[in-house]
Amino acid sequence: MKKYLPADVPAQNEKLFLENFQKATGTSGHLMLFAGDQKVEHLNNDFYGHDIPLEDNDPEHLFKIASQANIGVFASQFGLISRYGRDYPDIPYLVKLNAKTNLIPYEAKDPYSQLWLEVEDVVRFRESSGLDILGVGYTLYLGSEHEHAMLREAARVVHEAHLNGMIVVLWIYPKGKFVPDQHNGHLIAGAAGVGAALGADFVKLKVPYINDTLDVHGLKEVTTAAGRSGILCEGGEKRDEKAFLEELYTQIHEGASRGNGTGRNIHQRTVEEGIKMANAIYEITVNNASVEDALKILEY
Numbered sequence: 001m002k003k004y005l006p007a008d009v010p011a012q013n014e015k016l017f018l019e020n021f022q023k024a025t026g027t028s029g030h031l032m033l034f035a036g037d038q039k040v041e042h043l044n045n046d047f048y049g050h051d052i053p054l055e056d057n058d059p060e061h062l063f064k065i066a067s068q069a070n071i072g073v074f075a076s077q078f079g080l081i082s083r084y085g086r087d088y089p090d091i092p093y094l095v096k097l098n099a100k101t102n103l104i105p106y107e108a109k110d111p112y113s114q115l116w117l118e119v120e121d122v123v124r125f126r127e128s129s130g131l132d133i134l135g136v137g138y139t140l141y142l143g144s145e146h147e148h149a150m151l152r153e154a155a156r157v158v159h160e161a162h163l164n165g166m167i168v169v170l171w172i173y174p175k176g177k178f179v180p181d182q183h184n185g186h187l188i189a190g191a192a193g194v195g196a197a198l199g200a201d202f203v204k205l206k207v208p209y210i211n212d213t214l215d216v217h218g219l220k221e222v223t224t225a226a227g228r229s230g231i232l233c234e235g236g237e238k239r240d241e242k243a244f245l246e247e248l249y250t251q252i253h254e255g256a257s258r259g260n261g262t263g264r265n266i267h268q269r270t271v272e273e274g275i276k277m278a279n280a281i282y283e284i285t286v287n288n289a290s291v292e293d294a295l296k297i298l299e300y
Helices: 011-025 060-068 078-084 119-129 147-163 185-197 216-225 241-253 271-285 291-297
Strands: 031-035 073-077 093-096 133-140 167-172 202-205 230-234 259-262
Touching: 011 133, 011 167, 031 060, 031 202, 031 230, 031 271, 060 073, 060 078, 060 271, 073 078, 073 133, 078 093, 078 119, 119 133, 119 147, 133 147, 147 167, 167 185, 185 202, 185 216, 216 230, 241 259, 241 271, 241 291, 259 271, 271 291
Parallel strands: 031 073, 031 259, 073 093, 093 133, 133 167, 167 202, 202 230, 230 259
Antiparallel strands: none
16 A cells, blocks of 8 residues: 555654545555535536436435445535534545536636635544545646646645645546547546646546547556556446446456546435445445446346
């Protein structure tokens, strides 16, 4: 595990960092991140509508799944964790430090997602609440006219989190008026390299596709460009379970990704179904299970 230990973690917090990293990855070095930050990012589009169970509209639905499923971390905003954390103290949390809505289109204004809170606020919250907070997360948009501000914030977030023994996941998405194709593998590899330069433990990125098919060659460029920062492929829109798990397996075993960040493919189901889907994803991501074995978890 020491190969994953950054040099900016002070000696007195090395043990804490390694414990957090091991817990988050199940000692595998691979991270299964359950994404619960879309309440802001996508407003209510992901939680209410056709083919979405009514229970998903209640934020507690996320916590019910996260508390009963096998996950590495549950990523959500500070406020949601504060409101529900006392009832779900055993969830491994990752606090998302910024977010923006999708109301303003990119052609109208380049995206900017500013810090809501500082890392020191999370450290105080961890100490006062006793919650199992393993790390923090931050989103930045490369190609935006505001990227300089987000890069500076991201660099500070990574360093401050490491100083306090926490892991960091950076969501890095090239977006804006000058980004024509968000799923271009070469461009995503550039974003992976930025994540490495910022010192992130994991970088959550778009998946490189060519004509709606996973670009394995492009993903290899991405994961190589990330160096010692692990790549998490985003889960995207809800789709057929078998197709999702097969692509996840390919991402890891052929593309050399080190995990995934999945939201809708888990929470847009009933609690029971969401738990089973999360467990299936965890088995492939962390325990190196086959697709066939993972699909058995989904059987009712």
